Amino acid sequence: MRLTDLTTPALVVDAGALEANLADMAAALPGPRLRPHVKAHKTTELSRRQLAHGHAGFTCATVREVEGMAAAGLGTDLLLANEVLDARRLGAVVEAGARVTVAIDSEATLRAAVDGGVREVLVDVNVGMPRCGIAPGRAGALADAARAAGLTVRGVMGYEGHLQMVGDAAERARLTAGCTDLLLAAHTDVGGEIVAGGGTGTHAMNTACTEIQAGSYALMDTAYTAAGLPFRQALTVLSTVVSTTAPAGDMPGWAVADAGLKAFGMDHGNPSVPGGNVWFCSDEHLVFALDAPPRAGDRVRIDPAHVDPTVALHERMHVVDGDDVLDTWPVDLRGW
Structure with missing residues (x-):
């Protein structure tokens, strides 16, 4: 896969x-x-x-x-x-x-x-x-x-x-x-x-x-990374760009990805898109500007600000090496 x-x-x-x-x-x-x-x-x-x-x-x-x-x-x-x-x-x-x-x-x-x-x-x-x-x-x-x-x-x-x-x-x-x-x-x-x-x-x-x-x-997550800890960002949320808007006049362009409030723990702030600027999240969407404008259908890897509640929102995690999916693990300790 x-x-x-x-x-x-x-x-x-x-x-x-x-x-x-x-x-x-x-x-x-x-x-x-x-x-x-x-x-x-x-x-x-x-x-x-x-x-x-x-x-x-x-x-x-x-x-x-x-x-x-x-x-x-x-x-x-x-x-x-x-x-x-x-x-x-x-x-x-x-x-x-x-x-x-x-x-x-x-x-x-x-x-x-x-x-x-x-x-x-x-x-x-x-x-x-x-x-x-x-x-x-x-x-x-x-x-x-x-x-x-x-x-x-x-x-x-x-x-x-x-x-x-x-x-x-x-x-x-x-x-x-x-x-x-x-x-x-x-x-x-x-x-x-x-x-x-x-x-x-x-x-x-x-x-x-x-x-x-x-x-x-x-x-790891971006809040801990900001504290200067010596660990790597291993977890990201893979998302798909579903809409783009070109710059017009004084208004910059932006893109919309299909991961929003229901995909991220938000108590430590917005997630981050490497090379981009996240504007806000809504229920199912993340709106961001990117240095290199994306196209509809592009995949983006988004870094969560708080790992614990982010993981708890998902049923499984996919372990990858580059673009290859090596394994899929159920998040089997969710719930109460």
Whole structure:
């Protein structure tokens, strides 16, 4: 199959760029130092490539991801790094033989783990991002309560998500160090072998963490690229130019491609067309001007600004080498 055979819009992954990203991260964070976050790609076949690079444990964002990873034989050590108030589906995965750890940050989430049949937890610590996580000074008491309830407390986790794309790398590192200090203080009270944190944007800055929960590095997007990270843009959305308008008077010409709001995660801004200027997206269209005017029927590769929600909008991704489609992987961890 060739790129021209694909129905657009279509997720396209450059095989060489993907492999380079996986290899570079494995060199930076070998083996258990990286617990790849599957929320970024939601694709068990891509997780198998990460496993082949030495990463046997995985981070998940949803119960569905945990279930899918275990069903695919990738359940050696799964962490659900989000809180849930009904852990019965997780307990069923444990009962079937997978190892599952769940994040807790309250008595309610602790009780959910007990009632659901999950026996291993991490205490989620608020290190500065106003989302989930217990205050660092209260983490030890929650760990004590978890052990008293019969749970194994494996350690702590904290996510400095608000720092992942701080443009100045030195400032990002300085702020990350402050978050890590809060996490380490909590770990002193909590105990356990794991100190988990970080993401793609801070993967090289959390040196005190025993494991890093990075995910976007494998496919990348323009927001992370703008932060100066050393990974390649592997993921694009293939689209077809369906309309063109020639320049007229003071009005420049433009082109319309068949990938719009329903093909891209837009929370980090417009996607990008290399060599062009994206004007806006509507439901099914992207309007752009290009240095070399395209023709109707031309294919364009569009770079998403946020990889995670972009992938979740598509049912499959096509792995390519140039214009050759090497493989097609289902995005099989979508949904809830």
